[in-house]
Amino acid sequence: MRKTGLYLLLLPGVLFLTLFMVIPIVMTIASTFYQDGSFTIQGYLQFLTDAYFLKIMLTTLQVSLVTTIACILIGFPAAYYISKLGPRKKGILLALAIFPLLTSSVVRSFSWMIILGKKGLLNSSLLAIGLIDKPLEILYTPTAMMIGLIHLFLPLIIITLVGVMENIDPDLLKAAESLGASKLTAFWKVIVPLSVPGLIIGSILVFVGSLTAYTTPALLGGKQRVISTFLYQNAITLNDWHLASVIATIMIVITFVVIYFMNKLATKLNPKG
Amino acid sequence: MQEKNRGLALFTSLVFLFLLGPLIIISFTSFEPGSVLKFPPEGFSWRWYENIFEVEMFMTTFKTSMFVSLLGNLLALLLGIPAAYALSRFDFRGKGILNGIFISPVLIPGIVMGFAMLKYVIVVYNLPIYAGLLVGHTVLMLPFIIRVIASSLSNFDFAIEEAALSLGAGRLETFFKVVLPNIRSGIIAAILIAFLESFNNVDISVFMTGPGVSTLPIQMLTYVENNFDPTIAAISVLLMILTAILMFIIERLMGLSYFTKR
Numbered sequence: 001m002r003k004t005g006l007y008l009l010l011l012p013g014v015l016f017l018t019l020f021m022v023i024p025i026v027m028t029i030a031s032t033f034y035q036d037g038s039f040t041i042q043g044y045l046q047f048l049t050d051a052y053f054l055k056i057m058l059t060t061l062q063v064s065l066v067t068t069i070a071c072i073l074i075g076f077p078a079a080y081y082i083s084k085l086g087p088r089k090k091g092i093l094l095a096l097a098i099f100p101l102l103t104s105s106v107v108r109s110f111s112w113m114i115i116l117g118k119k120g121l122l123n124s125s126l127l128a129i130g131l132i133d134k135p136l137e138i139l140y141t142p143t144a145m146m147i148g149l150i151h152l153f154l155p156l157i158i159i160t161l162v163g164v165m166e167n168i169d170p171d172l173l174k175a176a177e178s179l180g181a182s183k184l185t186a187f188w189k190v191i192v193p194l195s196v197p198g199l200i201i202g203s204i205l206v207f208v209g210s211l212t213a214y215t216t217p218a219l220l221g222g223k224q225r226v227i228s229t230f231l232y233q234n235a236i237t238l239n240d241w242h243l244a245s246v247i248a249t250i251m252i253v254i255t256f257v258v259i260y261f262m263n264k265l266a267t268k269l270n271p272k273g
Numbered sequence: 274m275q276e277k278n279r280g281l282a283l284f285t286s287l288v289f290l291f292l293l294g295p296l297i298i299i300s301f302t303s304f305e306p307g308s309v310l311k312f313p314p315e316g317f318s319w320r321w322y323e324n325i326f327e328v329e330m331f332m333t334t335f336k337t338s339m340f341v342s343l344l345g346n347l348l349a350l351l352l353g354i355p356a357a358y359a360l361s362r363f364d365f366r367g368k369g370i371l372n373g374i375f376i377s378p379v380l381i382p383g384i385v386m387g388f389a390m391l392k393y394v395i396v397v398y399n400l401p402i403y404a405g406l407l408v409g410h411t412v413l414m415l416p417f418i419i420r421v422i423a424s425s426l427s428n429f430d431f432a433i434e435e436a437a438l439s440l441g442a443g444r445l446e447t448f449f450k451v452v453l454p455n456i457r458s459g460i461i462a463a464i465l466i467a468f469l470e471s472f473n474n475v476d477i478s479v480f481m482t483g484p485g486v487s488t489l490p491i492q493m494l495t496y497v498e499n500n501f502d503p504t505i506a507a508i509s510v511l512l513m514i515l516t517a518i519l520m521f522i523i524e525r526l527m528g529l530s531y532f533t534k535r
Contacts, residue, residue, distance in 0.1 A: 102473075111296060
């Protein structure tokens with residue numbers, strides 16, 4: 001009797017997800033191995049041998065990697081500072097970091113169009129102070145995508161790291177110092193290693209997020225394609241659903257491979273064992 | 274150390290300038306009286322705010338977005354509350370796998386999910402676009418609903434439930450009269466978090482547009498492709514006000530720790 005009750009609670013949700021998510025995803029993956037009634041890996045061969053596709057892959061990986069590294073380098077010190085503040089100030093800064101995170105990605109990317117455009121704020125200020133004599137072409141380049149993506153994901157890594165750093169026992173730092181370590185050594189030997197799990201989770205979120213983000217590259221990348229805008233282009237504009245499914249499968253595989261290996265790394269590097 | 278702290282404080286202020294500056298700039302430009310976006314604006318006018326209400330597509334897509342996010346939210350609650358309850362209350366075989374399935378919509382890239390849904394929900398299952406949009410957003414919201422409510426239930430003392438049961442109340446009655454009131458703030462927070470996720474979604478909605486059907490974010494994307502007037506800036510300000518209000522309520526209900534814990 002109790003078992004039936006349990007199934008009744010879970011069944012509607014499971015059925016709904018199976019019907020509207022699991023089957024569509026699994027069938028999309030399966031469809032890539034099947035064309036005109038027979039087994040094929042033609043789609044993948046086409047993808048892996050075409051210079052244009054490979055260039056898009058490379059751009060996507062580059063943009064995501066730079067975004068992730070920048071987010072870590074900028075986010076880590078900021079998170080450390082925030083984690084040391086009193087509860088009131090910490091709360092305010094966390095709220096200010098969470099607010100952009102909850103704000104529409106269209107709004108956030110659009111704000112960079114105003115800043116980076118040919119007649120945008122950046123160019124007009126640089127021209128006005130005479131640093132440049134003709135406007136920089138930043139908007140619609142990979143650089144613009146990176147700036148937009150860093151803006152998109154920096155709050156994520158900051159709040160993740162603050163969450164981890166808050167839980168580091170301040171006595172550890174004091175102990176290290178009383179044993180003769182300088183403040184900086186103590187920071188490197190105590191705070192950094194203990195933040196590694198948070199750093200890895202944060203990096204996964206940022207890397208996978210940038211790898212699969214659509215709105216920001218679509219608005220700031222112009223004609224420059226990344227894998228997600230390329231998927232959209234094939235699915236909607238070019239109507240090549242087979243290739244779009246291949247791209248979708250590749251995106252799923254990359255996502256899960258990254259998550260899997262980063263998780264392995266996290267368990268390995270976790271100082272608590 | 275004092276020196277280093279001051280350096281770090283300055284660095285952190287610059288980080289926040291980078292994060293919030295663009296949002297402040299966009300707010301200023303929304304008051305531009307001319308027809309080209311500029312910063313700083315050349316005057317002050319409500320003209321572009323009025324324009325939002327004059328462009329019919331913004332009003333229609335706003336209504337669609339509201340409808341999909343609210344009704345999808347309700348569906349996600351009906352599916353999610355029982356599941357979250359079962360997953361937090363009982364131990365059973367296969368619990369890990371079920372947990373995984375319920376959380377998986379956040380692991381699959383949004384753009385992949387949107388495409389797969391277009392392929393199967395719209396084309397193979399032959400659902401109308403409006404229904405597909407609703408289904409897609411329900412799937413999108415479900416993991417957020419389950420995660421927030423499960424974390425709310427993990428703070429609930431199930432001994433209270435046992436007490437009610439042992440005093441003769443039925444299971445269903447106990448759930449509605451004892452469990453539900455105790456996790457009320459968690460449920461409201463779940464509704465708001467899921468609403469924001471759905472209302473701002475682009476990745477799924479971008480595949481679910483058709484004659485006369487589109488959501489507000491997609492309409493904004495389309496508008497930006499062809500126009501560079503301050504209307505989008507004005508909508509952005511309204512959306513940011515909405516976001517700030519919802520975030521304030523979430524903070525009151527359960528603090529901001531939901532966002533920092535992972």
